[in-house]
Amino acid sequence: MILRFEEWLxxxxxxxxxxxxxxxVLSIQNADLKSSRIKLDEHKSWVDIVIRIAEPGYIPVFNDAWQEFLLAKQTAKDTLV
Structure with missing residues (x-):
């Protein structure tokens, strides 16, 4: 199973x-977190959500969160091998 940003967040x-x-904030705002059935760029989708819903000050926070997520995703992938 591949870790997705929504689950991690x-x-x-x-x-x-x-x-x-x-x-x-994203949970309270009840963002449209469900991805479409079309495989989109997950990062781009979340950037759009953060820009639309959160205050501008959260953009660097999102960038930090994304980096932590990528590390967690890689760790999860490595444990499956």
């Missing part, structure tokens, strides 16, 4: 930092 809601704040 939901798991960050209890964090007491800006990434936790971002996770809660």
């Amino acid at each position: 939901v798991g960050q809601q209890d964090r007491e930092d800006l990434i936790g704040d971002l996770a809660r």
Whole structure:
């Protein structure tokens, strides 16, 4: 199973930092987090969501969250091998 950003972000809601704040903001705003059946660029989709819903100050927070997600995704992939 491939880790998706939405799943990872939901798991960050209890964090007491800006990434936790971002996770809660996107959850509260009830963003259209369900991806379409068409395989899109996941990063681009989330950039669009963050820009549309969150305050501009969350853009660098999203960038940090995305980097943490990529590390978690790689770790999950490595444990399957």
